[in-house]
Amino acid sequence: MRHQHCHSDAKKVELPTLTHRLRQSSRKVTGAREAILDLLRQHPHPMTNREISELLPSGLCDLVTIYRSMHLLEKLGLVKSYHFGDRQVRYELINTDNAHHHHLICKGCGLVLELKGCFLKELERAIEGEHGFKGISHNLEFFGMCLACQKKKATA
Ligand SMILES: [Zn+2]
Ligand SMILES: [Zn+2]
Incomplete structure (x- = not known):
């Protein structure tokens, strides 16, 4: 945690x-x-x-x-x-100062981490170019198992 x-x-x-x-x-x-x-x-x-x-x-x-x-x-x-x-x-x-960001969520305990920045701006621009869209946005969250939950699982 x-x-x-x-x-x-x-x-x-x-x-x-x-x-x-x-x-x-x-x-x-x-x-x-x-x-x-x-x-x-x-x-x-x-x-x-x-x-x-x-x-x-x-x-x-x-x-x-x-x-x-x-x-x-x-x-x-x-x-x-x-x-x-x-x-x-x-x-x-x-x-x-951090309007757009993504989260990393632990499926074990529900821990939520805020990921800094966004790595999809280039992709958005490419999609805009390809399909002629403007003002593209996205929603994306990441899921996994945190360190503490991995340890708990290993000792259980
Ligand atoms: Zn966890
Ligand atoms: Zn993003």
């Missing part, structure tokens, strides 16, 4: 910056939206609605409100959704 917080020394975006972005889109900064943004701000990896719900102060809002809030925040470009192949949607705050 030693890479768990590999991303945590990255500069955390300030909460007022996020709420300002909400206001700029003429959206009300409700208690729930602010609390969700604050929570995501402090978590370097994508979270499910249920995980968010469990970490919010109890009684602040129900799961439906969280679903709606995440939908809105995604529409406004404040969060990005990820699919890690387990039918759950996970949300991560869009960090302006």
Whole structure:
């Protein structure tokens, strides 16, 4: 688990910056939206609605409100959704200095590592050239077994 917080020394975006972005889109900064943004701000990896719900102060809002809030925040470009192949949607705050990146996920324990940068820009350009598309994007996540899980398996 030693890479768990590999991303945590990255500069955390300030909460007022996020709420300002909400206001700029003429959206009300409700208690729930602010609390969700604050929570995501402090978590370097994508979270499910249920995980968010469990970490919010109890009684602040129900799961439906969280679903709606995440939908809105995604529409406004404040969060990005990820699919890690387990039918759950996970949300991560869009960090302006690391907006596009990929994840490496352990199938054993669910550890999530953030991979730096993207190695597919050239491929995108080639696809654009070949098919005449513009504004190509992609979603890609990597799966495997982490060191700790390999060791556990070896000693089991
Ligand atoms: Zn693992
Ligand atoms: Zn990429």
